[in-house]
Amino acid sequence: MTPRDAVTGALLVTGTLLELFAVLGLVAMRDALSRLHYVGLAGYGLLLVGVAVLVRQSFSLIGDKALAVGVLGVALGPIVAHATARSLRIRAHGHWNAPAESEGEP
Amino acid sequence: MNEWKWAAAVLAVALAPCLLVCLRARVPSALVALELSSVLCTTILVLLCEGTHRQPFIDLALLFVLLSSVGAIVVARLMEHDT
Helix, strand or coil, rough: CHHHHHHHHHHHHHHHHHHHHHHHHHHHHCCHHHHHHHHHHHHHHHHHHHHHHHHHHHCCCHHHHHHHHHHHHHHHHHHHHHHHHHHHHHHHCCEEEEEEHHHCCC | CCCHHHHHHHHHHHHHHHHHHHHHHCCHHHHHHHHHHHHHHHHHHHHHHHHHHHCHHHHHHHHHHHHHHHHHHHHHHHHCCCC
């Protein structure tokens, strides 16, 4: 086993475990806003898997695109999470800037 | 079956809890489960690309990560005033 194989394996296992942990969090949490935290975490698992492919393939067509997928997953995850949280707040309170006393679970 | 395909198989099994949350939880939680499952599907496509050495899978993953994010934002906006 070469050092490259070891690094690839470590990144692959870590990325997969991170995504499994995100699924576990989705199942364990009770409300939508708590569950939403784990969407961003899964994006980092995708990045680690993309980096694992890059380490294995070096800067080839597949390696470049795998890195692009991982970076897009990490970059778009918070945007999606913010848009979803905003939508849930509007759905629950009628406006995103609703007064604090009307806080509640969506 | 190499390690990439094993990882893809494990993540495919992990889609089942997301489906369960989609089916049993309320609509906001179902949307979150849908978003998480789209990340899982993107990862599975990347893993299958490397596991099978078929380049088209990585193009699918690249498109899927973009379209699923846009789709999730659109669904979230449509859900704002849906009771």
